[in-house]
Structures are given as structure tokens and as C-alpha cells.
Amino acid sequence: MYIGTENLSHIYMPGTPYATKALDEVSFSVGEGDFALLIGPSGSGKSTLIQHLNGLLKPTGGRVVFEDLELGAENVDLLSLRKRVGLVFQMAEEHFFSETVYDEVAFAPRNLGLEEDLVEQNVRSALENVGLDWQEVCHRHPFQLSSGQKRLVALAAVLSIKPEVLILDEPTAGLDPGGRLHLFDLLRMLNQQTGLTVLVCTHHMDEVAALADKVLVLNRGKVVMAGPAPDIFARRQELNDLGLSLPEITEVMHCLAKKGLPARTDIYTLEQARAEINSLKRRLKK
Ligand SMILES: Nc1ncnc2c1ncn2[C@@H]1O[C@H](COP(=O)(O)OP(=O)(O)O)[C@@H](O)[C@H]1O
Ligand SMILES: [Mg+2]
Known part of the structure; x- marks a missing residue:
């Protein structure tokens, strides 16, 4: 098809x-x-x-x-x-x-x-x-x-x-x-x-x-x-410039990164965010 x-x-x-x-x-x-x-x-x-x-x-x-x-x-x-x-x-x-x-x-x-x-x-x-x-x-x-x-x-x-x-x-x-x-x-x-x-x-x-x-x-x-x-949702600024808001979970990840945390921002599903935040917690404990 x-x-x-x-x-x-x-x-x-x-x-x-x-x-x-x-x-x-x-x-x-x-x-x-x-x-x-x-x-x-x-x-x-x-x-x-x-x-x-x-x-x-x-x-x-x-x-x-x-x-x-x-x-x-x-x-x-x-x-x-x-x-x-x-x-x-x-x-x-x-x-x-x-x-x-x-x-x-x-x-x-x-x-x-x-x-x-x-x-x-x-x-x-x-x-x-x-x-x-x-x-x-x-x-x-x-x-x-x-x-x-x-x-x-x-x-x-x-x-x-x-x-x-x-x-x-x-x-x-x-x-x-x-x-x-x-x-x-x-x-x-x-x-x-x-x-x-x-x-x-x-x-x-x-x-x-x-x-x-x-x-x-x-x-x-x-x-x-x-x-x-994933490639498209990673282009946050360009999407925002078009007046398109990203999924809320992507915005959350960008906020974490902005606060200086080493969080990935190319994330747009809850499952990905959960995995990334768990990994972030492990990394920060070390
Ligand atoms: N039946 C129509 N007659 C004239 N202009 C139209 C008509 N339908 C849409 N347009 C114009 O075509 C452009 C694209 O519209 P549209 O395809 O409805 O956009 P979207 O679905 O992304 O909102 C707009 O500028 C709109 O004003
Ligand atoms: Mg339409």
C-alpha cells in the first residue's frame, strides 16, 4: 500500500x-x-x-x-x-x-x-x-x-x-x-x-x-x-517558532535540562520519560 x-x-x-x-x-x-x-x-x-x-x-x-x-x-x-x-x-x-x-x-x-x-x-x-x-x-x-x-x-x-x-x-x-x-x-x-x-x-x-x-x-x-x-520532536525551538507546542512531557524534560540536570530532551512519551528519569536518578546518586 x-x-x-x-x-x-x-x-x-x-x-x-x-x-x-x-x-x-x-x-x-x-x-x-x-x-x-x-x-x-x-x-x-x-x-x-x-x-x-x-x-x-x-x-x-x-x-x-x-x-x-x-x-x-x-x-x-x-x-x-x-x-x-x-x-x-x-x-x-x-x-x-x-x-x-x-x-x-x-x-x-x-x-x-x-x-x-x-x-x-x-x-x-x-x-x-x-x-x-x-x-x-x-x-x-x-x-x-x-x-x-x-x-x-x-x-x-x-x-x-x-x-x-x-x-x-x-x-x-x-x-x-x-x-x-x-x-x-x-x-x-x-x-x-x-x-x-x-x-x-x-x-x-x-x-x-x-x-x-x-x-x-x-x-x-x-x-x-x-x-x-524522534527527529522531529527533538527540534523544539523550530516547532515552537511555528506556534506548535510539543507534548507536555517533552517540555518537562526541557525544564529539567534547563535547570542544569543532564536529562535527554528528545523524549516524547511517558515511557521514555520514566526510563530517563530513573536513569537520571541513578546517575545523580553516583
Ligand atoms: N474552501 C476554501 N476556499 C478558499 N480558501 C480556503 C478554503 N479552504 C481553506 N482555504 C485557505 O487555504 C489555506 C489552508 O487551509 P486549510 O487546509 O484549512 O488549513 P489547516 O487545515 O491547516 O488549518 C488557508 O489559508 C485557508 O484560509
Ligand atoms: Mg484543518
Whole structure:
């Protein structure tokens, strides 16, 4: 599995006084089983980029490629593409339109023409995969659920097509810390246990930092950093200069270093911090 862009540019409202260059020669790729993170300040082009990945937007320049398909091409079969690349929109629950959770989650597989008994199997496994009790929620009105549960239904509504790549736009926006942790636990489970490729776009890095294999940083439509997560999170000053805060645990490690302790600062998960602080204690005792 491969999805990526080559020198992708996008201009909104080209040729008008309102023309906005939202993406400027962006190249990146995500491979099979990756957990990739797309970060950047508000307005940097994250949503524009991911909407190219399932063919919602067409490139102004450059290419978008999924496997052997070129997504900007005239004759590309977008329906079959959207069976394989699932996109969870930002605040997706605001766009719910069905009377029941079942129908909401069944919408995409029905739209793709699946037989009703297969639709039911997919709806059931999607709801179970996000940790919702199928019997309990399937006949309820989506708006009767808590905000965390609604977000899970939005995720299930995309998992119900059994995509090969799952792309999420700011999936934790508006959730409380418990809801955020639960969501990222699910994404970790889906990525690690089922091998699903995941691309998360966010500016809230705390919980997701520990999951990421690779990170792409956008600013004003351009790629400003790209690479393995540890390398990117070590570049604290540059990230701060872009207005991006690092995971809190990384900031803690920087505070320790600033106080003169020989602590590593390229740390962004609790496990790494625990190990480093234990090692620091041992070193300081000597
Ligand atoms: N539908 C649109 N029409 C015109 N300009 C847009 C539209 N959507 C986004 N933009 C502009 O494109 C740039 C990138 O936006 P966006 O991709 O939404 O960034 P992000 O998701 O990183 O916040 C911004 O300058 C934004 O104002
Ligand atoms: Mg956005």
C-alpha cells in the first residue's frame, strides 16, 4: 500500500482576487502499516492536503498517487478509491443526518452497493471496533449520544467500509482528555493489531506523539520538516517558532535540562520519560 503526493500544489479560487495558494509543492508519502502524523499551525494546509488523498479536491499542480492510481486523472474511479481510503472529517458528527446510529454507520457501505446482510456485518464490526455496544447504540438517535460517543460513531461510519488507509482530520478537537486518550488507544489498536495505515492531522500532539512513526510538518502550505518522529520532536525551538507546542512531557524534560540536570530532551512519551528519569536518578546518586 502506498499513498502520497509529488509536488502537490493547490490554489483555491484561482484567477480571482481571492486566489489562495494553500499548498505549495508538497511531497510526502505514507506506506503500509505506518502511523503518520501531519502537523502544522491553523491555516497551514493540513485539511487541504488530506482532502486530495481521497479525491475530494483536485491538484492545481503536481500529483496525488494511491497505489497505481493517479487521483487527479480525468477517468479515475473515485468510488472504488473511497472504498479503500477512509476520511474522517473534522467534527464529522456535525454532519450526521440519519435517524439512527445504525443508518449513519450503514450509509457508506450501502452507498458502495453492498448487500444488506454484508452491510449489517460491517456496521456491527465497525461499532464493536470502536468499543461501542452494538445492541445498545444501534437504534438510538445519534444526537442522543455523548460527544465522545458521537465521535466514535463518526469513526465507525468510515471503518464500516473497511478502508486500507484511515485519515482523520483533527480527530480529538473538542474532546476531553479521557475522550482523547480513548480515541488514540483505538487508533493504536487498529494500527497495531489490524495493520491499518493511519494518517492523523492535528495540532494537539500530546497523546498522539507516542503513536507516530513519521511526522510531516506544514507551514503556509509548504513542507518545513519531515522525518521519523524522534527527529522531529527533538527540534523544539523550530516547532515552537511555528506556534506548535510539543507534548507536555517533552517540555518537562526541557525544564529539567534547563535547570542544569543532564536529562535527554528528545523524549516524547511517558515511557521514555520514566526510563530517563530513573536513569537520571541513578546517575545523580553516583
Ligand atoms: N474552501 C476554501 N476556499 C478558499 N480558501 C480556503 C478554503 N479552504 C481553506 N482555504 C485557505 O487555504 C489555506 C489552508 O487551509 P486549510 O487546509 O484549512 O488549513 P489547516 O487545515 O491547516 O488549518 C488557508 O489559508 C485557508 O484560509
Ligand atoms: Mg484543518
